[in-house]
Amino acid sequence: MLAILVLLAAPYDADVAARIVGSALAEGVAYRRLEELTDTIGPRLAGSTGDRLAVRWAFEKMKADGLAARLEPVRVPRWERGEERAWIVGGAGQRLAVTALGGSAPTPEGGLEAELVVVRSLEELTERVKGRIVLFDHSMPRGGGYGKFAKLRTEGPAAASKSGAAAALVRSLATSSMRSPHTGATDFTKAPPIPAAAVSVEDAQLLVRLAARGPVRVRLVLGCRTLPDAESHNVVGEVRGRDQPEEIVLFGAHLDSWDLGTGAIDDGAGVVMAMEVGRLLARSRPRRTVRIVLFANEENGLRGAQAYASAHAAALASHVAAIEADHGAGRALGVTAEGKFLEAWLPPLAALGVAQAISGGSRGGADLSPMKPARVPFVTVEQDGARYFDWHHSAADTFDKVDPVELAQATAAYAWVVFALAEAEETLPRVVAP
């Protein structure tokens, strides 16, 4: 009798829940697609061949899944890596493991040589960096700090440029290292571009130790180049809403990736989870429209997100929720959203260990940020990211790092949360977290 009462009290159909969650857990489609995307296409930097192939691949899959799929054009920056080498001048000429940051200027042919100066903050960029190679050192810990330390990578090289530095090196934002440099975008919109590269954690430590012994000269060779903007696309797939099709629940991930790895955790995992949510919900057709958006060019421009917000500006008021998967392939741990009503929808995730904390507003991720002015309510499925920055933006971001069981569990969590947002009578308040 009690059981019946509980069932009556649930706002969802238990059979639908079992089908959606069970299919995500058992069918393994997301994992197989991640293998296909990363193995047969590989890296997908904006404007590259891989980017173009991935757009086509995702579009065809979405159509085959029964989604209303379309390509929305996006002009993307095109930056190519080229040769990259660095070494310590003198002695045996020890090599350094470096990789150019996205947006870096090239060095002159044959490289650039200067004395190193080590700093740990932008405030330390004084007169003494003039004509030097600045090393931005730091000690990002496991389990947090990317937001804080990433500033050294995104803003440090431009600040060094303003102070007259010849080039900038940034200790990789990495929680584990096998001498592996981690790339990422650096922002030269406010200063003339200079050569800027990440160095591996090991080499940053080496340079700091050597600088403590005496002057260190470094030679840096970067052959990167910026080409004219290219065309890419946001890939959009829709499950049209049963009753309120004009109301949209958006679930996004980004299809582009850095060029060093194959973008399995950043953000291939998000892509295949979003595609799988679309595929699964096409069978269930909730009340509102579910829109899957695979954004272009998150990594080095955010042009896809900007193009989406701009092209759909008028419709953002009817985006009732937006959710983004861009934190790897780790298992789902909980859900963050403003809106008590979601709590009653979460029992189907209890057995997956998804803690049901509706703890307040979600701040969303990079691709959702242009929707903030329109006060689109954001939701976050929190994923275990303990090892995310071991691989993030490095050559080691590859398929083997993904555990199929965790990926399936996270897919199930996203699928059910997106379904709930699209099916519930209530909608989230249009309050944006700070």
Place this chain on the structure above:
Amino acid sequence: MLAILVLLAAPYDADVAARIVGSALAEGVAYRRLEELTDTIGPRLAGSTGDRLAVRWAFEKMKADGLAARLEPVRVPRWERGEERAWIVGGAGQRLAVTALGGSAPTPEGGLEAELVVVRSLEELTERVKGRIVLFDHSMPRGGGYGKFAKLRTEGPAAASKSGAAAALVRSLATSSMRSPHTGATDFTKAPPIPAAAVSVEDAQLLVRLAARGPVRVRLVLGCRTLPDAESHNVVGEVRGRDQPEEIVLFGAHLDSWDLGTGAIDDGAGVVMAMEVGRLLARSRPRRTVRIVLFANEENGLRGAQAYASAHAAALASHVAAIEADHGAGRALGVTAEGKFLEAWLPPLAALGVAQAISGGSRGGADLSPMKPARVPFVTVEQDGARYFDWHHSAADTFDKVDPVELAQATAAYAWVVFALAEAEETLPRVVAP
């Protein structure tokens, strides 16, 4: 009273033990020297500038430590790496993380392209590999298996050459990977050299998965070259025996390293431990001669070990023990030797957690192997090598991987065991383990 009896029963002077073990643990000399060797000189491949600088560095240190130091000439092979790239032909041309194996032939300029064939043993090299690129796949587990799987690297490429293969790729012999290929020597004395490279674990797995989808073509570019033999040296430092100077206890490590990393664990750690044992025992002057030998060219030729055994052939009969440190910087766990008498010498290591298992004959390592025919008794201080193959032969073999406390503990164990072998009345039986 009991304590006095125990003290009387000990074959060693407790004050001497406290001084040797305490100094090794507390003074930190080995760790500081490892930093100096790996940071200021770096990689030390036989015949390279780093090799030459390291020989000079070690020789000067030994002299300063009060050892009778000398350089013994060794003709060493000289192999240089050059450019190395590989990618999958077709699609977006996904890049593979490869590094040439020592002894590899270069590819023609512009590279070599062929279809891939995957094998897991030398026995699978049939007609079908003719004109192909052979990938030697395997699954070396953590905690053992190097001896078994290394055969694929050392013998595989020559066997592939005999079968008419165009080139060989070997899955890195690694227990952890961040897309990092691990080099190592391959033996082309029995077949015409072909291009041979290690691929990272991730890329080996990728190629295996792709080969399961259909034919895979790979392009490989290796610019390595073999130069004329060069001169290097075994660096020898001696503490002349107090009473029986003609009897020698040899403690060796190898000064050369692969070129990718800075040879901190392979075998900088062994080098600085051996040097430190020499420095500490020079203060204590045991009964027999302690000879520290820093061998040249262990990695790609073993020429130093061969030169030593050959130059000292007549004296090998009076080498009463030989011990080698070439398994990283991990803590000492136990001592393996044939000879019960050593047991009574081990209490000073009890507090270091060195299990006192004198469990039978030691088989010695590579640099001791040429002394086997002379039945020189080998002793092994077993070290914790659980993470050794994470970094071994890769760019990640760098100073930061070494824990100073573990290095000091292992140094103390070596120092005391070498002292015991040089001071004890008894000597080990001349029985060589199989």
